[in-house]
Amino acid sequence: MFEQFHRAIAPFLTFFGDNPYTQAGLVIVLSFVVASLFKYVLIVGLQAVIARIHITLDSSFLTLLHTPIYYSLLLMGFSSAALIIAPADLYAHIIFSSLQSVAILIWSAFFLRANHALLSKIAGNPNRFHAVNNKTLPLFLNLVNIIILVLAVYFVFSVWGVDMTAWLASAGIVGIAVGFAAKDTLANLFSGVFIMADAPYKIGDYIVLDSGERGEVTHIGMRSTRMLTREDVEVTIPNSVMGNSKIINESGGPHEKSRCRVPIGVAYNADIDEVRHVLMQIAHAEKEYVCDDPAPRVRFRRYGASALEFELLVWITKPALRGRVIDILNSEIFKQFKQHNIEIPYSKHDLYIKEMPSREPKVIDDENDRPM
Numbered sequence: 001m002f003e004q005f006h007r008a009i010a011p012f013l014t015f016f017g018d019n020p021y022t023q024a025g026l027v028i029v030l031s032f033v034v035a036s037l038f039k040y041v042l043i044v045g046l047q048a049v050i051a052r053i054h055i056t057l058d059s060s061f062l063t064l065l066h067t068p069i070y071y072s073l074l075l076m077g078f079s080s081a082a083l084i085i086a087p088a089d090l091y092a093h094i095i096f097s098s099l100q101s102v103a104i105l106i107w108s109a110f111f112l113r114a115n116h117a118l119l120s121k122i123a124g125n126p127n128r129f130h131a132v133n134n135k136t137l138p139l140f141l142n143l144v145n146i147i148i149l150v151l152a153v154y155f156v157f158s159v160w161g162v163d164m165t166a167w168l169a170s171a172g173i174v175g176i177a178v179g180f181a182a183k184d185t186l187a188n189l190f191s192g193v194f195i196m197a198d199a200p201y202k203i204g205d206y207i208v209l210d211s212g213e214r215g216e217v218t219h220i221g222m223r224s225t226r227m228l229t230r231e232d233v234e235v236t237i238p239n240s241v242m243g244n245s246k247i248i249n250e251s252g253g254p255h256e257k258s259r260c261r262v263p264i265g266v267a268y269n270a271d272i273d274e275v276r277h278v279l280m281q282i283a284h285a286e287k288e289y290v291c292d293d294p295a296p297r298v299r300f301r302r303y304g305a306s307a308l309e310f311e312l313l314v315w316i317t318k319p320a321l322r323g324r325v326i327d328i329l330n331s332e333i334f335k336q337f338k339q340h341n342i343e344i345p346y347s348k349h350d351l352y353i354k355e356m357p358s359r360e361p362k363v364i365d366d367e368n369d370r371p372m
Contacts, residue, residue, distance in 0.1 A: 031077020035070045064117070068110040075099045100159045108152035115144045136196045139222065184240070185223070191243035192222040205251040206258075206319035209237075216320060230323065250319035257291055258319040262329045265307030267343035272300060272308065278340055279312045282332045289325045291315040307345045 079099045123137040132140055157164055179186065201207050201217055207227065208214040213235060215227035226236050250258050266275050276298045283296035290296065297313040312333075316325050337344055 031074050031080075035073035035077075038069065038073060064110055064113055068107050071106050072103050075103045097159050101156050104152055104155050104159070108148055111148045112145055115148065116141060119144070136193060139193060184238075187240040188223045188238050191239035192220075192224075194243060195220065195225070195239055200247055201249045201252070205249050208248040208250060209242075210246040213237075230320070256318060257294075257315045258322065260314050260316050260322050260325050260329075262312040262314070262326055262333070263301075264310050264312065264333055265304055265345060266310065266337070267345045268308060270308065270342050274340065275308075275310060275342060276300075278336050278342065279310065279333070282329060282336055283312060283314050285332070286314075286325070286328060289316050289321050289328070291317060306347075 079096050119132060119137060119140055122132045123134055154164055157167075201220075203217050203220060205217050206215070207217060213227075213229070215229040215235065217225065217227050218234065219226040222239075224236050224238050225242050226234055228234050264279070266272075279298045280296060283290055284292075291314070294315050296315075299311045299313060301309045301311050303309075312329065314325070314329070316322060334344070336342075
């Protein structure tokens with residue numbers, strides 16, 4: 001870019017004489033003027049365009065453009081002046097490459113700051129971009145920053161004429177080796193990113209895994225997820241396992257309420273209307289954990305082998321309370337059924353003896369049974 005700029009202005013410099021120092025000084029002065037004007041015109045023009053097409057863009061992003069645009073134009077003027085004074089001199093090449101390197105570093109600093117500003121703004125609006133949020137923001141910031149720095153180093157070496165082919169090949173081999181050595185860690189890392197982006201569960205949710213483990217999520221990290229079981233034991237599960245498991249989020253949905261089922265069987269001679277009435281009374285009497293909305297329900301499910309099978313359906317405030325609520329309801333059902341003479345059938349085994357054994361004593365022949 002610097003060489004193209006020099007070739008573009010070279011024909012106009014002859015109007016100011018043949019003295020290279022005069023031309024170089026004029027180019028430097030003009031670069032200051034053009035840099036100041038172009039910076040103002042570009043920023044004002046961008047603001048006008050953004051206002052016309054109704055794009056929401058933070059003013060700090062436009063402010064960041066001031067420095068790289070201004071100094072890039074100045075460096076173009078200095079590089080052109082260096083080529084005018086010593087077009088084929090070794091020192092001119094060194095100065096020219098140095099100025100290009102400084103320009104690359106300035107623009108790299110701009111992209112680093114712009115990356116932070118842009119991703120921070122995206123993370124502040126998680127409804128639009130689910131993958132970038134406050135938890136995954138450091139990961140994306142570091143990832144993009146590494147890419148920017150690697151490209152900056154590549155362009156700086158290219159300016160100085162260093163062949164990067166061997167370096168890139170070596171970096172590729174090292175990357176493959178590191179990938180094989182840390183494949184489990186990388187699997188957990190990427191699974192953690194997908195979990196945070198997809199959000200199948202969040203901290204405080206009560207989840208059940210396909211392995212049977214259940215508990216409340218207490219931490220979601222980049223490598224693992226921790227949950228607290230009903231036994232107050234904290235279990236740490238790698239994110240690669242969580243990413244490949246079927247997860248039942250009992251706290252998901254529009255609200256945290258969860259349905260609790262209590263099966264109960266009654267004898268065939270029971271009054272089913274009375275059974276419904278007693279079960280509904282029990283559900284409505286439990287005000288601490290059972291919700292009024294949705295209302296409790298009683299369902300007559302089937303004719304069992306030895307009982308009429310009912311099911312009491314109630315909604316509880318939190319899924320973690322299911323065991324406690326079932327214990328309370330079962331205890332109250334037993335008491336109320338006993339009070340209302342509603343029989344709860346249970347397995348019985350009747351023993352029938354066809355013939356009683358003889359009580360006559362057995363006569364032993366001493367002669368025959370005497371050992372030889």
